[in-house]
Amino acid sequence: MGERASLQSIRSSVRGAVARARLLFAFKTALAVGIAWSIAPLMPGAADQYPYYAPFGALISMYPTLMSSARSSLQTLLGLGAGVGLAALVLLTVGPSLWSIVAVVGLGTLISGTGWFGIGKEYIPMAALFVLIIGGSDAEDYSFGYVTQTAVGAMVGLAVNLIIPPAPLVSEAAAQIDAFQQRLAVHLHDIGDALTESWPPTHDEWMRDASALAETSRSLRGALSEADESRRGNPRARRGRGDTEHEHARLEMLDSIAHQIRDIAGCLSDTISQRPVAFPLDPALEQPLSRACHAVAELLDADEHPDDLHAEASVAVDELLRTVHSRSIESDSVLGPGVLSAMHLQRILLMLEPAEETAGKAVEKTAEKGGEASSEDQRSP
Known part of the structure; x- marks a missing residue:
């Protein structure tokens, strides 16, 4: 009985992974990442130096439903903006150092616990850390490229989801x-x-x-x-709400x-x-x-x-x-x-x-x- 239940569970998991809706979602995700990577070098200013954040933005925007895609994209961008803002505060005052980096990551983690940023809360300390460590002396250009390319990728993901809307579940x-x-x-x-x-x-x-x-x-x-x-x-769900x-x-x-x-x-x-x-x-x-x-x-x-x-x-x-x-x-x-x-x-x-x-x-x-x-x-x- 236990082996039969295990086999049924495995078959159910495999069917869920290759279901039509899941295959369509995988195709749209791959398509959005590919389009974002293709247009990333066309961004103005210093943003073209950080093209890898565009497919990242497309990836985080792809969810099975349109509303969850829009919500997660907005929350992620708000979280990135908050993290970049914390890093800018450090750069304009004490400057990056071991203690300032530790302090800003701790503060970002505290802010993420407020629940104001939803899924974007994880990106607040991450964005602050990336700006201070990876950006370094080019923190301003890096911040601009990071947020811009992520936003471009998120918009590409939303556009793909709108053009090829998911079937209602x-x-x-x-x-x-x-x-x-x-x-x-x-x-x-x-x-x-x-x-x-x-x-x-x-x-x-x-x-x-x-x-x-x-x-x-x-x-x-x-x-x-x-x-x-x-x-x-x-x-696809306008009728029969x-x-x-x-x-x-x-x-x-x-x-x-x-x-x-x-x-x-x-x-x-x-x-x-x-x-x-x-x-x-x-x-x-x-x-x-x-x-x-x-x-x-x-x-x-x-x-x-x-x-x-x-x-x-x-x-x-x-x-x-x-x-x-x-x-x-x-x-x-x-x-x-x-x-x-x-x-x-x-x-x-x-x-x-x-x-x-x-x-x-x-x-x-x-x-x-x-x-x-x-x-x-x-x-x-």
């Missing part, structure tokens, strides 16, 4: 959410399989993997935020489902590990609980006929609830794992209800409220 985020949904289904299948093994089950990967579901959910929220940002200012609303709603639902599955896994894990807080699992519940887990997992992973699968899952969960009820009466005891698992599976079913059925229930509730209001109106004098 909505489809990538949606694919990750699909994978998360399939992973939740596999997790429920694993629990169902474990329940039908010899007790206590040795198939316990689901117990170790349960805590990773929350981390996956957090990473998906980051992917969705990046997808939202990829649409801002993007000519609410395209991520469906993905946000799906992630909220799957996050809630993940909480239910984690609770099922945690409860059964307590029972298997015989922790002090655990309740024993009645052997009569193992088969119906396993069938209910598999049925809900099939529904969660459904591509076709979700209505039929929802009906089958509802029957399996109802059977589990009836068994829990009858065994509770017969044994005159609280069947903790069975009760909690049945409740969580029932909640998952409610979240996965077909849209038509959910809408129908909403209409019925509205009609009921309207009928109650009419009755009250008739009773009033």
